[in-house]
Amino acid sequence: MLQTGIVGRQIPMNILFLQLKDKLGDVFQFWFGPMRLIVVSRLEDVQHIFAHRHLYDQGDMFINILNLVNPNAIIGLKGPKFKRHTTIISPLFRRAKISAHVDTIIDCTDKLLNRWRNYNNNSTDIHLNLIEQSQQLLLAIFGFVAFDYDLQTLNEENRSNENELTHALCINVKTSIFVARLPMFIARIYLVLNCEYRQARMTIDRYLQQMIDQELRETAETRTQRRKTSLIASLVTSLQEDELFEATKSEKHKKGLSRIEVMGEMLALLSAGYSPTSAALVWFMHLMSKRPQVQSKIKNELVEYNLQRLSVEQIDSLTYLDCVIRELFRFVPPIAGTLLMLTADDRLPATGVQLREHFGRNTFDLDQFHPERFLIESNMNSNKTASIAFGGAHHQCIGQDFARLELKTLCVRLMQHMTFGDGGPDVNEGGYKQTDTILPKHIGCAIKFD
Ligand code: HEM
Structure with missing residues (x-):
């Protein structure tokens, strides 16, 4: 890892894989x-790997x-335990269940x-904390959508770079x-x-406990009504009555x-539910700040709606914005x-x-950011448009429908109100920073209310 620069030079995985691919070939x-x-x-x-699920399982x-x-x-998770968990969680994020969340996202x-309007309403100011702001936004949304819980990450007093939970x-x-x-x-000792x-x-567990306790204060009747649309209601409904007895059963019969399992899933979902989508939003901000012509085209598509809150059907009908988002996932998954x-x-x-x-890992080509490629139908299935931002095998993303709708709604709302400007080469250079996601290393944008 020292040789490749992952350790020491902090080379992000996407760049490293492209460098090694140039040097060593496709495999x-x-x-x-x-x-x-x-x-x-x-x-x-x-494609072959994703199509042969019986040969390729989750990496050790x-x-x-x-x-x-x-x-x-x-x-x-694998096998029967994976099935037991996924039947409780994945139905909540299917397309039919998520439209109800558009209002929360808006x-x-x-x-x-409003925070930007009240505290940073100067179009010449360069915002250097857009990563933290996006994370706070996406955490707030996911708190409401998944846990019916106000994580308060967007409160006025939390507008400093990090709040307790994001930290x-x-x-x-x-x-x-x-x-x-x-x-x-x-690792264990560490x-x-x-x-x-x-x-x-301990901090995260405290938040998770509070969310469970809030749900437990609901009556069993309201929980039963909500369990098909609310993740926390579904998770709390699934709590085993006699854990000791369940523990004596074989996995197949549990x-x-x-x-503990509910809290584990909540932690996993909390991270999966905000982190990659906030990274995608930050890339959107950066790319728009560098491409005013793309921004104008998005705004043109929105012009007939003025500042009105859009319905899911209206959001779905925005073809050009769709191309931009597809291109974003292809360009910077x-x-x-x-x-x-294997x-x-x-x-x-x-x-x-x-x-x-052994293991297989799939990485993506980086080329040019060019949303229009998705307007040309013959491009749809070519190498150029290949994008597997949400994985593709057993463990492909269960939140992908929600993430796509969420990101599109966020982009609509932001573009209805404001324009991102380039903060200049010193602070808005881009580059890549590897955390659990790939983020821009340098992002600094001006925010101009239209
Ligand atoms: C732009 C946003 C997102 C991206 C790019 C993304 C990407 C991914 C990828 C690549 C995987 C597969 C990992 C693998 O195959 O090993 C995955 C899995 C997963 N994602 Fe997402 N994700 C996003 C948003 C979300 C959201 C909003 C949720 C919330 C529900 C979510 C929940 C999950 C879960 C639970 C898994 C594991 C599924 C399983 O193991 O069966 N993701 N995601």
Whole structure:
């Protein structure tokens, strides 16, 4: 990792994989600390991997790390336990269930716009904390949508860079990424001795407990009514009545979730539900600040609606904005790749590489930001438009419908009110910063209310 610059030079994974691909070809081997990865990037090979779910399962690297930091997160589960968890969680994020959240997304965006209007309403000011502001916005939305809970990240008094919960979540992620590079036994000791991490977990757990307690104060009747549309109502309904008895059953026969499992899923969803979408929003801000012509085209598409709150159908009908968002996910997918484990030998069709029970990782080509490519139908299935921002195998993103709708609604609301301006080469250079997502390394934009 020192050689490649992940450690020391902080080279982000997307750039590293592109550099190695140029040097070594479409399939190459890479050691991530103690773990061996085979990186695969040819489109046909990636499609083959995603289509052969019986051969490629969730990567052990995820499972090992999650066993240390959150053994009950859906993304680290397999077999009957995965089924037990996913049947409770994934229905809540299907397209038919999420339209109801558009108003919440608009309300929260308006709160952020008001904050900017009240405290930073000078179009020559350069905003250097757009990452933190976006994280606070997306956390607030996810708190309401998933947990019916006001996380208060958009409150006036929290307009400083970080509030308690975002800070704790960042430490949790940072530590999890760090221990992924260590041998397991050292990672275990590191986590026990790391006071900052333990403090962060206590803060997060306190929030999770408060959310569960708030839900438990609802009557059983209202919870039953809401359990098909509210994640927290569904999770609390699934709480096992007799945990000790359930623990004696084989995994296949277990019903419901224990309290620890509910809290594990809440933590996982809290991170998955805000972090990549906020990264996508920050990229949107950066890209728009650099491309005024794209911004104008989005605004033209919105002009007939003036400042009106748009319905889901109206949001769906915005074709050009769709192209921009698809291009954004293709150009800078917030997650650098998908990690899978080969369960039997396989041969990749395009490169002809023979794989023998190891890992596959998929990364993406970076080229030009050009939303119009999606207006040309013949481009739809070509290499140029390939985008797997939400993964594609067993563990592909369950929140993707929601994330797409959420991001589009946020972009609509922001573009109805304001224009992003380029803060200049010193602060708005772009580049990449690797955290749990890929973020712009330098982002500084002016905000001009229209
Ligand atoms: C722009 C936004 C998002 C991006 C780019 C994204 C990306 C991804 C990717 C690439 C994976 C697959 C990882 C793998 O295959 O190993 C994934 C999984 C997952 N995502 Fe998302 N995600 C986004 C938003 C969300 C949201 C809003 C939620 C909230 C519900 C969510 C919940 C999940 C969950 C629970 C999984 C694990 C699914 C499983 O293990 O079966 N994601 N996401």
